[in-house]
Amino acid sequence: MTPGAEPATRTPMSVELTPAGPRLSCERPRRPDTPHAVLVEPALVGVCRSDLKEIGGRRPGPSQFGHELVGVVTRSSTRRLPVGSRVCLDPNVPLLRGTGFARRMWAGGESSALARALPPAPAGVGERRLVFAEPLACAAHCLTMTRHHLGAADLRGVRICVLGAGMAGVLIARLAEADGAQVLLANRDRDRLDFLAERAALPSGGGARLAETPGGAYDVAVVATSFVLPELLERALTSVRRDGLVMLYGGTAAGDRLPGLACDLDRVRRSELVEAVAWRGRPALVGGSYGTTRDDFAHALRALSDTPDGLGVERLVTAEVSLPELPATLRRLAEERLFGKVLMRP
Incomplete structure (x- = not known):
């Protein structure tokens, strides 16, 4: 052989x-x-x-x-x-x-x-928890880039709305809350939020349908759906306060743009840039998150362990x-x- x-x-x-x-x-x-x-x-x-x-x-x-x-x-x-x-x-x-x-x-x-x-x-942590290390590291990287784009040392007291209650959105919301943020998890349909509520997986800020997210109430809105769709990006831009940050976490493709927003979405996400934009007369920031680092895995593994x-x-x-x-x-x-x-x- x-x-x-x-x-x-x-x-x-x-x-x-x-x-x-x-x-x-x-x-x-x-x-x-x-x-x-x-x-x-x-x-x-x-x-x-x-x-x-x-x-x-x-x-x-x-x-x-x-x-x-x-x-x-x-x-x-x-x-x-x-x-x-x-x-x-x-x-x-x-x-x-x-x-x-x-x-x-x-x-x-x-x-x-x-x-x-x-x-x-880490020793002493079960497989069913550790199998979440990679997706949780991606969530940790999203929050690392959120701090970077905000110029903030931490997320304590930061008001975050996570749009999309799939696995990525849930992990971002749970980790952001563990890091001290005030978090609301929003989703288009109620049934996914009900599923998370039954499993005690919602952040303490709870869950809401997208239509229920108040305009201008958040420091950060994270688009955590599979793809950054125009209607979700509009909702995110409407949700943040003046000069608030919209984070692009979901998938984008070359050439993706939102009419009325001067921003190359795919370039911002993949290059992890932050750009000052105007949306319907209000200033905002659009930032990207892409990939993971060794520090993100360390952050995720600590969260799973501690x-x-x-x-x-x-x-x-x-x-x-x-x-x-x-x-x-x-x-x-x-x-x-x-x-x-x-x-x-x-």
Whole structure:
């Protein structure tokens, strides 16, 4: 057997994304031809909205299919990631890797890149909490950039309205409240807010329908929906006070603009800029958040470890499926409007 190869098996090893959609594969994972590589056995993997965007062909850029994971290093060529290490994954660090929707995932690159991309998971914290590390790190980065764009040292007392009560919006709202902000979570439809209320997952400021958010009442409005749609951006601009900040967190595409607003939305978001704009005669700021940093992962892991109940993230889990069940589950999630977080246990 070649060094680095896996034993032959007919057991499904991974879920691949094909032009026809997700499918099971029995192909053995291969070690990347890179200076260093580690083999990770995922213990638990979360389904992310970007996975569903990839299935629908609506996500530009490199694939990050199957990136919300916690797992254990079982083979390693670098002392920075010894065998037995329990790790999460930062998909924004460039590596050659397979999908986390697998029994085994190779990741290869320079030793320093591997160490950045596979941050250690704190001991004593369960898998069902740690699997939220990557999406919570994205939420932490949004709040880091919010502070940066405001020129503020912290968020204590800052009035924030988060537009969109999907997973990203919930995590941003919960983490912002833990950081001292006064938070309202708003959504177009009431049923998603009711689901969160039943699971005690709303911030203490509660939840409201978008139409109920008062104009000019907030220092910051975060657009945390899958895409920054014009009507949501208008609502955000209306929600903030004079000179307030609108944060672009949801997806944008090249050329996205809002009529009447002199701002290149995609450039602002991807380059994490902040621009002074005028909207219907009132000055405002539009800022962007994109990706994560090592500090964001540290922030997220501290929140999962140290805050009461880990921000309540485990209450957001609605289903746990096996690897063979995953292709059908992904297709269903891409086609239907379902709430909460679905996890896959290889």
